[in-house]
Amino acid sequence: MPSNTNDKIANPKTRWNWDFIKYSKYFYSFSILVTVIGIISLLVFQLNYGVDFRSGSNVDISAKQLSKAQIQEVLNEAGLGQRDMVITPGSQQSSVRFSDVLTEADQSKLQAAVTSKLGKDASTEINTVDTEIAKELERNALIAVLVASLGIIIYVTIRFEWRFAVAAIIALLHDAFMVIAIFSIFHLEVNLTFIIALLTIVGYSINDTVVIFDRVRENMRFAKVKTRQDLHAVVNKSISQTMTRSINTVFTVFIASVALLIFGSEAIRMFSLAMVIGLLFGAYSSIFIASPLWFLLKGKNVNTSKKPAKATN
Known part of the structure; x- marks a missing residue:
């Protein structure tokens, strides 16, 4: 056997x-x-390449379903609407990738614009990577x-x-x-x-x-x-x-x-x-x-x- x-x-x-x-x-x-x-x-x-491999700032906006037009309105109010960027809408989280690095003043304006346009429940997370x-x-x-x-x-x-x-x-x-x-x-x-x-x-x-x-x-x-x-x-x-x-x-x-x-x-x-x-x-x-x-x-x-x-x- x-x-x-x-x-x-x-x-x-x-x-x-x-x-x-x-x-x-x-x-x-x-x-x-x-x-x-x-x-x-x-x-x-x-x-x-994402923001991890090239310099720039990546902004994640946590909010309900957003259209590309709504995100553009938020960016226009923050004075960032003319920057070189890529907008990716999502169901619960949308992202905006800027090819340049956002300054602290830019980040403050963006967060204020998100709260103003999308409400207090909306939040942002900003990740920045420099060239080196x-x-x-x-x-x-x-x-x-x-x-x-x-x-x-x-x-x-x-x-x-x-x-x-x-x-x-x-x-x-x-x-x-x-x-x-x-x-x-x-x-x-x-x-x-x-x-x-x-x-x-x-x-x-x-x-x-x-x-x-x-x-x-x-x-x-x-x-x-x-x-x-x-x-x-x-x-x-x-x-x-x-x-x-x-x-x-x-x-x-x-x-x-x-x-x-x-x-x-x-x-x-x-x-x-x-x-x-x-x-x-x-x-x-x-x-x-x-x-x-x-x-x-x-x-x-x-x-x-x-x-x-x-x-x-």
Whole structure:
């Protein structure tokens, strides 16, 4: 009885009989297309940095549903209506982002105008970032992502081998860039919570990738890999065996992220959206990018045979 259980653990049943490696070129093409569009968007439009990453003042107005016209009236009364700014109305909280820093006198006038136009129940919260702090935050955010990536490379190299590490880091950078590209294309605001989301996505992405790689390594121990077709079969089998687990893991976190996106406050809206996008790309890259990349790297050291080997289920 114990031996049967161990056999099931060592050789789980394959439920997804699909040739992931064969169709990987289509997924590479899709990723390359989005990457090119993202690069063009970044060069032309750049990122829509929030007040966290560029100097200026961000004003949050807590009040009932406000229209853009009502907010403009408040700003006109405070003498700020002609400033360079972006107005974002909301159901419970609206925001105004000024490209320059509001002085204490400006802030006092604005708070008085809010009380005068919207009533005593309305309140304001003003956050200001100067140029030096904005540059430092941007630099530290980049360093955080690079340090996390370097740590993952070292970990995967020690636990597996360098080919696994290369494939994992390419998939990881792919996921991070996909989120950045989507935010650039649709001109969504990038703030500190966006960076937190990126680091979280990196963690979930590498987790899914390592699970598949661990299955590949285990199957390689028992498989007699003599040709690329043998290696092809092993990688397909490994992905198939972990597919259900990967989908279930990502789906549970995805549901939580969608709930935060729908019911969460404006302050975490961009964080939730980045998480939703990143989780989808993270699951996609672990299955369709990382594993096929490892196959390409490993396959260079394996002979080619015309007769394909059959994968054992």
